[in-house]
Amino acid sequence: MISIVVIGAGQVGTHFCNAIHASPSLLLKQFYNRSKVALTDDIKDVEFCSDLDLLKDADLYIIAVSDVAVEAISKALPFENRLVVHTSGSVAMRFLSKKNRRGVFYPLQTFSKNSDLNFSAVPICIETSCKKDRELLKSVAIALGSPYYTIQTEQRQALHLAAVFVNNFTNQLYRIAHELTDSEGLEFDILKPLIAETANKVQVLSPYMAQTGPAKRNDKKTILQQQKLLENTPKFQEIYKLLTKSIQKTHG
Amino acid sequence: MISIVVIGAGQVGTHFCNAIHASPSLLLKQFYNRSKVALTDDIKDVEFCSDLDLLKDADLYIIAVSDVAVEAISKALPFENRLVVHTSGSVAMRFLSKKNRRGVFYPLQTFSKNSDLNFSAVPICIETSCKKDRELLKSVAIALGSPYYTIQTEQRQALHLAAVFVNNFTNQLYRIAHELTDSEGLEFDILKPLIAETANKVQVLSPYMAQTGPAKRNDKKTILQQQKLLENTPKFQEIYKLLTKSIQKTHG
Numbered sequence: 001m002i003s004i005v006v007i008g009a010g011q012v013g014t015h016f017c018n019a020i021h022a023s024p025s026l027l028l029k030q031f032y033n034r035s036k037v038a039l040t041d042d043i044k045d046v047e048f049c050s051d052l053d054l055l056k057d058a059d060l061y062i063i064a065v066s067d068v069a070v071e072a073i074s075k076a077l078p079f080e081n082r083l084v085v086h087t088s089g090s091v092a093m094r095f096l097s098k099k100n101r102r103g104v105f106y107p108l109q110t111f112s113k114n115s116d117l118n119f120s121a122v123p124i125c126i127e128t129s130c131k132k133d134r135e136l137l138k139s140v141a142i143a144l145g146s147p148y149y150t151i152q153t154e155q156r157q158a159l160h161l162a163a164v165f166v167n168n169f170t171n172q173l174y175r176i177a178h179e180l181t182d183s184e185g186l187e188f189d190i191l192k193p194l195i196a197e198t199a200n201k202v203q204v205l206s207p208y209m210a211q212t213g214p215a216k217r218n219d220k221k222t223i224l225q226q227q228k229l230l231e232n233t234p235k236f237q238e239i240y241k242l243l244t245k246s247i248q249k250t251h252g
Numbered sequence: 253m254i255s256i257v258v259i260g261a262g263q264v265g266t267h268f269c270n271a272i273h274a275s276p277s278l279l280l281k282q283f284y285n286r287s288k289v290a291l292t293d294d295i296k297d298v299e300f301c302s303d304l305d306l307l308k309d310a311d312l313y314i315i316a317v318s319d320v321a322v323e324a325i326s327k328a329l330p331f332e333n334r335l336v337v338h339t340s341g342s343v344a345m346r347f348l349s350k351k352n353r354r355g356v357f358y359p360l361q362t363f364s365k366n367s368d369l370n371f372s373a374v375p376i377c378i379e380t381s382c383k384k385d386r387e388l389l390k391s392v393a394i395a396l397g398s399p400y401y402t403i404q405t406e407q408r409q410a411l412h413l414a415a416v417f418v419n420n421f422t423n424q425l426y427r428i429a430h431e432l433t434d435s436e437g438l439e440f441d442i443l444k445p446l447i448a449e450t451a452n453k454v455q456v457l458s459p460y461m462a463q464t465g466p467a468k469r470n471d472k473k474t475i476l477q478q479q480k481l482l483e484n485t486p487k488f489q490e491i492y493k494l495l496t497k498s499i500q501k502t503h504g
Contacts, residue, residue, distance in 0.1 A: 210423055
């Protein structure tokens with residue numbers, strides 16, 4: 001049984017708490033947050049603490065706080081030589097205080113409040129300074145049912161950047177499509193099957209092979225016609241032009 | 253039983269043939285294509301023809317050819333006053349020859365060869381000049397198991413444009429992410445659960461509500477750090493900057 005303390009009550013911290021608590025080979029020993037946010041009903045029996053001095057002994061401490069707070073909270077921990085990891089995609093491991101053994105346990109996924117996420121769909125990127133700790137983190141990932149990858153800081157930063165493209169930027173394209181349908185009195189719902197199928201397709205085909213549409217087949221007539229439709233929304237037109245050019249460069 | 257002739261052997265034509273043939277209330281009377289492309293094994297019993305003069309009488313003719321060929325083939329049809337529809341997102345209905353009753357039957361989906369697509373995930377956008385024909389096209393959509401929407405030309409063009417954003421442009425963001433992972437020796441596979449969850453999220457949340465990430469929370473440090481990672485790929489950096497700005501405008 002691996003005992004774990006989770007520090008932080010945001011999306012990531014809460015999802016980790018739920019998943020750790022649900023795993024038979026992990027023990028959620030304590031849950032810390034400064035603002036005394038309560039846990040969900042399912043795990044009310046877990047000990048809660050809002051004072052770092054009251055943190056108990058555990059095999060692993062998972063810091064799931066905002067990027068800017070990682071360094072300070074790791075310095076403030078009142079113990080030494082234990083395994084402390086953060087969960088950020090962009091913070092280098094060296095920002096964790098040296099007094100403890102350091103690592104990263106980065107879940108490459110988007111979390112929402114009020115939505116249960118199966119951890120088999122949460123790849124964990126693992127980074128540690130010593131090998132023994134790496135094995136422990138692997139065991140935790142396995143116990144959560146997550147695929148895991150041992151990676152280095154530069155790789156994690158590239159992944160986090162790639163995640164911004166496939167998650168935040170993609171979602172913004174959905175948003176633009178929502179505005180386009182709204183402006184014509186159409187339901188956004190009509191686009192949902194296409195959104196789902198676009199994501200499905202690249203589960204089996206490479207994005208290169210999956211590409212279709214006017215930019216790929218260099219259909220100038222349709223491209224010009226669509227640019228014209230965006231004349232009154234120059235911000236969207238600029239995105240249209242840039243991504244069209246990008247597709248043409250890839251497939252040209 | 254509604255009898256249908258499909259004209260064209262591309263992705264759309266082939267998928268329509270298979271779905272019509274599989275529906276108990278539709279009859280795939282004939283399948284036309286100029287280049288004598290054979291049908292898939294499942295529907296080899298359907299009559300094939302490569303000469304327009306041999307087209308049989310049917311309740312509906314579906315023209316599923318490339319945009320530029322729609323007008324010419326509709327003019328070349330050797331009959332009058334029958335219901336002829338095209339399947340294009342961007343071609344106006346008036347490009348169909350006036351000698352027949354005209355309509356549009358636009359499937360808002362991305363089709364791939366060799367992949368069976370359930371037509372319940374293929375919304376059909378219907379447009380006709382007379383009401384009776386609209387009812388027939390609705391019946392065909394219902395028989396295929398597809399959701400359908402009665403829309404006008406301008407709405408269809410807005411939908412086609414929105415489809416380019418959520419399909420082609422999104423897929424290009426996947427492609428960029430693929431290049432980013434490749435350049436760090438990482439598998440693209442690691443991003444697939446995130447891609448799937450991003451598309452899942454907007455099935456129930458609006459894209460506005462689903463947004464997360466550095467641009468939305470105006471995390472300048474991460475944004476600058478990520479822009480720096482893209483210094484050697486200015487084309488990707490330009491896309492990063494523009495979409496970050498777009499998110500900030502939406503959520504600012």
